[in-house]
Amino acid sequence: MTSQIDEQIINCFYYQFHNKEDGYNIFEDTPEYKFGLLNLVLNSTPMTKKLQMIHSKNDMSGSMIDLCKDNRTKMFHLNHTIKNITSLLSNHSDNINVLLEIFGFDDKIQEVLSVTKITKDEKLVNTIHSKIDSILKPRGMTDIYKALKNSKEQLDNIDEKVHYKSHIFMTDGVITSGSTDTKILFDLLNPENNNIFVGIGIEHDTLLLQHLASIKNGSYYYVDNIENAGLVFGEIIHSILYPALMNSNITVNNGEIYDFKNNTWVNKMELSTIVSEANKQFHIRTKTPELFELLIDGNTENGYLKEKCDLLPDLLDDEGKIGLIDLTKFMYRQTTLELLYQTILLSKGASIKLEEKEVLKQKLKNFLAILLTYKDTLTSMDDIEFIKILSDDIYITLKTFNSEKSILYSSIRHQTQGNERCYNITNIENTNTENTNLQPLTRQYGNTQYDDDENDILEYEISSSPLNSRNTSQTQQYVMREVSYRRQSNTEEI
Numbered sequence: 325m326t327s328q329i330d331e332q333i334i335n336c337f338y339y340q341f342h343n344k345e346d347g348y349n350i351f352e353d354t355p356e357y358k359f360g361l362l363n364l365v366l367n368s369t370p371m372t373k374k375l376q377m378i379h380s381k382n383d384m385s386g387s388m389i390d391l392c393k394d395n396r397t398k399m400f401h402l403n404h405t406i407k408n409i410t411s412l413l414s415n416h417s418d419n420i421n422v423l424l425e426i427f428g429f430d431d432k433i434q435e436v437l438s439v440t441k442i443t444k445d446e447k448l449v450n451t452i453h454s455k456i457d458s459i460l461k462p463r464g465m466t467d468i469y470k471a472l473k474n475s476k477e478q479l480d481n482i483d484e485k486v487h488y489k490s491h492i493f494m495t496d497g498v499i500t501s502g503s504t505d506t507k508i509l510f511d512l513l514n515p516e517n518n519n520i521f522v523g524i525g526i527e528h529d530t531l532l533l534q535h536l537a538s539i540k541n542g543s544y545y546y547v548d549n550i551e552n553a554g555l556v557f558g559e560i561i562h563s564i565l566y567p568a569l570m571n572s573n574i575t576v577n578n579g580e581i582y583d584f585k586n587n588t589w590v591n592k593m594e595l596s597t598i599v600s601e602a603n604k605q606f607h608i609r610t611k612t613p614e615l616f617e618l619l620i621d622g623n624t625e626n627g628y629l630k631e632k633c634d635l636l637p638d639l640l641d642d643e644g645k646i647g648l649i650d651l652t653k654f655m656y657r658q659t660t661l662e663l664l665y666q667t668i669l670l671s672k673g674a675s676i677k678l679e680e681k682e683v684l685k686q687k688l689k690n691f692l693a694i695l696l697t698y699k700d701t702l703t704s705m706d707d708i709e710f711i712k713i714l715s716d717d718i719y720i721t722l723k724t725f726n727s728e729k730s731i732l733y734s735s736i737r738h739q740t741q742g743n744e745r746c747y748n749i750t751n752i753e754n755t756n757t758e759n760t761n762l763q764p765l766t767r768q769y770g771n772t773q774y775d776d777d778e779n780d781i782l783e784y785e786i787s788s789s790p791l792n793s794r795n796t797s798q799t800q801q802y803v804m805r806e807v808s809y810r811r812q813s814n815t816e817e818i
Contacts, residue, residue, distance in 0.1 A: 333568055333624050335365040340636040341613050342651040348694075350655045351609070358613050361654050362574075362581065362606040362633065364620070368799065369568045369600040372625055375421045376488035377439070378413075378564065380406060381475050382460060383495040384428035387527070389462035390496075392550045398496055398524060399462050401550045405557050405807060406460075407453045412561065412806045413442040414449045420565060423486065425478060426456065429471035430464035431501040439482070466495065467502035468532070472512040479517060489517040490564050492557075495533070496524040506535055515540040518597075520560055523732075524550060526753060530732040531672070543596070546736045548751040552790055554808025559746045562803040566600040569629065572622025579610030579618070582658065584742035587665040595622070596743070601797035604744060607658050653710055656695060657741070660714045663688055664738035667721050671731035685725050692718045709794065713748065716786050717741055723752060746796040746804070750786050 341360040351357040388399040406426065413422050426436040436459045437452055471493070479489050491513075503509065509532070513519050519542045521533040526548075537544035545560065547553050572595045574581055580589035589609060598604065610616045618633035638647065666684055692715060699711040717737045724733040733752065740748050791804075 333366055333369065333629055334631060335367045337364055337620065337631060338634045338636040339363070339608060339616070339618060340649050340651070341610070342649055342655070344648055344650045344652065347650075348652050348655055348698075350658050356611045357609045358611070359651060359655055359658070360579075360608040360610065360613075360616075361651050362608050362618065364598070364602070364604040364606070366568050366598060366600060366602045368797075369566065369625070371416065371419045371565045372488070372567055373419065373421055374487035374625070375423070375485060376490065376564070377423045377425070377479070377482050377486045378490045378492065379475060379479055380409075380424070380426045381471055381491070381493045382406070382426070382428050382436075383430070383466065383497065383524075384434065384460050384462055385430040385464060385466040385495075385497055385500070386462050387466075387497050390525075394551060397462070398550050399460065401553050402494065402524070403456050403460050404810070405553045406456055408554060408807045408809055409557060409561055410442070410452050410456075411449055412803065414444055414446075415806075416565075417442055417444045423482070424452075426452075427471075427474065427478070428460045429467065429474070431467040431470070432464065433470060433474045434459060436460060439478075465501040466497050466499055468495065468499050469503035469509060469512075470501075472509055476512045476514065479514065488564070488567070489514075490520065491517050492520045492522065492560065493536075494522040494524060496528050498527070498529040499532070506532065510536060510539065513539050513542070515542075517541065518564065519543070520545070522547060522556065522560070524553070526729060526732065530729075530735065534731075534735060541596070544736075544739065545747075546732065546749055548749040549790070552747070552808075555747050555790060555804050558804030558807035559800060561807060562800045563597065563599050565803070566799065567597045567625075568600045568602065569595075569598040569622045569624060572598065572620060572629075574606065575619045575621075576608065577617040578612050578615040579608055581618075582607040582609075582661075584661045584665070584738070587662060598622075599800075601799055602744075603795070603797075605654070607654060652698075653707060656698070656711065656714055659691060660717050661738065661742055663691060664717060664721055664734050664741070667725065667734040668731065668738060671734055685722070688718055688722045688725065692722060706794070712787060713741070713792060716748070716750075719784055719786065720749075720752060740792075744792075744795045746791055746800055748787070748790055748792055750788065750790050752786075 339360055339362045341358045351359060382402060389397050391397055392401060413424065422442045423439050424437060424442050425439045428434040428436055436455050475491055479491060482489060513536065519539055521537045522545045523530060523533050524547045533544050536542065545556050547556050573592060574595065575592045580591060581593050583590050583593050621630040670681060670684065695711055695715045695718065699708060702708050702711065720737055721734045724730045736749055
């Protein structure tokens, strides 16, 4: 372990504790705890110049011929996105060092591009584009075992000088050929690689991809509108090109930090790679604020970082009294994450009595009413957007609560909220919601109307934009825009 300190990575790193005595309090049953917020803001860092490998494994099973809203196939949109990624890498090849490998799979493995150093070579890029269009075409069944086995073989055979290996695996369906043993599939993954799983469309195997993504350095994304695939893949590519703090940990003394992935309060938490310009907010708690200490450590491009967190100095009013620190909206976020996690457990088939299920659904309804009423009192557009996204999280979870796809919607909103990702799903379809015999809500909460018979919210609109502006930096926007860019082509598939 090197002792080199990279002082240019962190822009600000501080914590504070809620001191507003009235209003919402998540620790009513344990009043000895003080709720707090940890802010971690990273500076803008350049693209990594270290040699890295991107292995792209893409579903080309028969279902990829399905038409989308724009009357183009899913395969067309995927190919378009991969071509844009190739162009982006080529355009920035003076600043990065990337090997690219592209495969398609159905019940067979199809090589599209062998390991290739991407350079600023227009002829090379055009050749890759032509291969993508001519080879990645819908055809057979879906053998995920064969695809993962091939990915393992390809990545294991890469020169050891490669610093980062990223495995981007995309599928739109479920296994229809080959092994379905999740342990066998999981064991084909290398936790030292970045394993990124992307599910396209509502019919993909959510539980399988989530299980595979639970590996160290694993992540799971969902493309709800295939036309927005470029935004999702753009966020992924940005995370690969702009890693700032890796293999990092947050350690807390005399307190705890919230681990949203496991819904637990812990003393030490491992973090996923944090990218350039990230603005992260973690929830903390303590019984002894005066003794609270927090440290972060991790690897950077230039060495090893270890830094102690500072307490945000108290703001004093004109009379010298300590100013108000109101973290209410973050306590609402805490409750949102907890309720989504409980719904995920239920969706995964956790043993639960019908009465408990009804209680959880009623909690979601009641909490949504609280959020919407609170939002009506806000004047700051930033605060309004913050609460609106929490409301969307709860509404989508509630709307799909009794659906066979509940696990898909609740888990992806939970991951997006917890990881503070850019892209949010906004499209809910084919949920097959069951009827339930829950007690109806009061007719009106604030400005939100409810239907007594259907137990549903009327006239609620999910945010129209799939991007969370609070979580999206200018550099991320640029990469996402480039990966989404629509180029004119005479060979467009209609």
